[in-house]
Amino acid sequence: MKRLQEVKSNEALDLYYPTMCEIVDAKQLTDLEKWYELKLPGGQDLGHEPGQFVEVSAFGIGEAPISISSSPSKEGSFELCIRQVGTLTKVLKRYEKGDTLGIRGPFGKGYPIEKMYGKDILIVAGGIGLVPLRSLINFVLDNRQEFGRLIILYGAKNPSELLFTDELDVWQRRDDVELHVTVDQGDPSWEGNTGVITTLIPELDLNLNKTIAAITGPPIMYKFVVMSLKSKQLPDSHIYLSLERRMKCGVGKCGHCQINGVYCCQEGPVFNYVDIKPLEEAL
């Protein structure tokens, strides 16, 4: 048990004060999602890992945990993409270039990059799950020779909800990226796949020993994706998932993010499937 006497005065931290960041660019991507590029004071790097998150602060409303969407290889600024679902996120819609936002973080554990070098990376992104995975994707693309295949499965409800369409086009054209996009419901102009994201998995030809899967999406998606990957015989330890929980502090204090006894903001949000399998509240 940690004792008061073991804590030196300089180890006691002000955990709840945000750093004010300038929005250097912002763009509404879809009806619901807005993208922001932010700069820390003095253009310092955020120093994050793909998969980590920050607490975004808008005074008068509060804070929300938001994934970092840009790759650590991008210097001088970082990016967020926020879906407008409630009080805070709807207010953020009004924030434009030149405004300031408070940021705390980066928090949590991201993807274990060291373990991923040399491997085939299989990205499974459902809806807004592409936001954190884009950080990993761009990291792989910026260090392309360090990784094997890059396979991206991306599913959205309908074509108008597809995020980062410019980047999707670029990825589509690159011959070192295998991109498969699907929508639950197409529209008359949609020529791509329709169906839920799991329908893309059976056709994949995977090198099982070499493939590491990174999954992020709405809570209901995980069980089905994991099931399909398991039926392809992908070992459990090759599967990483990023879990969303309610988070207030991001620093292991407020208790909101617990999955059974595990603090999602500390041990996660990215988990190896082996570690969460025994947790009844995880999936």
Place this chain on the structure above:
Amino acid sequence: MECYSLKQSDVPALIDHLGAYGEVIAPHRKGDVSYSFEPVKDSEKVVLEYNRTLLPLKKCFLPPTEKLMDFSLKDMSYKPTEVPIKPAVYFGIHSYEMQSILRLDHSMLSGKAESNYFNRRKKSRFIGVSFSPDEYHFSESVGISIEEMEGFDLYLNKVSDDYQLYIISDKGKDLLKGFDKLIQAEPIHVEGREFNKKIRYHYNRLPRVFQYAYHSKVWAEVAERCVGCGSCNLTCPTCFCFDVNDQVEVTAEDGMRRRSWDSCMLSTFAEVAGGENFREHTLNRTRHRLYRKFKYITDEEGLPWCVGCGRCTAFCPADISMVDIINDLIREDEKAQFHKTVRV
């Protein structure tokens, strides 16, 4: 350990003497049936014989609500709230309450240590007092005897009409410098302060019980009666979960960010965007509350995170008893074991 006798009539003088170190906080009567830890204004008003306060001593280190910052919406800036390091004496504290503070220390200072808590805690001194267990106390069942002195600087043991004062730490000894109403004494063992409420197993055996209790039908029985008010969390001395909220003044130009105690028994505690609720039913939340006390942290730290103060039971509007739940789980477990043995 140095032991002195102290006359009951000299207790106010001791409290006044301790005031030289810093503010003294002690139990006071509140209404007819309740008690509360309050700053001492008149040492004669301090009550040393009390069963329990409504709010735990935790409130002095992790306040029910605390301002984290003032902000301005005009220029999007903020001013942090400074938490000063002030000397204070907490007087008349029961052993289980002291143990709850040691557990809170772990919760707030392990991993990243929080400065707000640290500053409030840094110069605190604790003077314990013995108590007579009522129908709700069960701290002995979680390994905390009435005379457990860990954490205290001084300890007062009630012996017939007067007290024996033990010096536990050097800091305690310093507090007494210049106080001349003490007479050296031989420690007397006090008999007959029995606990009425008991968990049937030694607390060492509870992690095993909880390991198999996840799907027990006891949870549904408890959830059926629970009204989900959250009082059990808000009165618990080791619960530390909180919420953070902003408040804007009517001028809409300034405001403050505050944090307040939260309760995992409230239905929205684990809800996220999209309407997903990871502990949707009272059953899930009740189970989570008890696993937090007897399994999750306990597996890591080897101690129950419940200190047996009895508050959650005494103040539950639905008469849900911590000890009864655990004894029910034990009974279930024994039944399961029995069936297993018979089948083999």
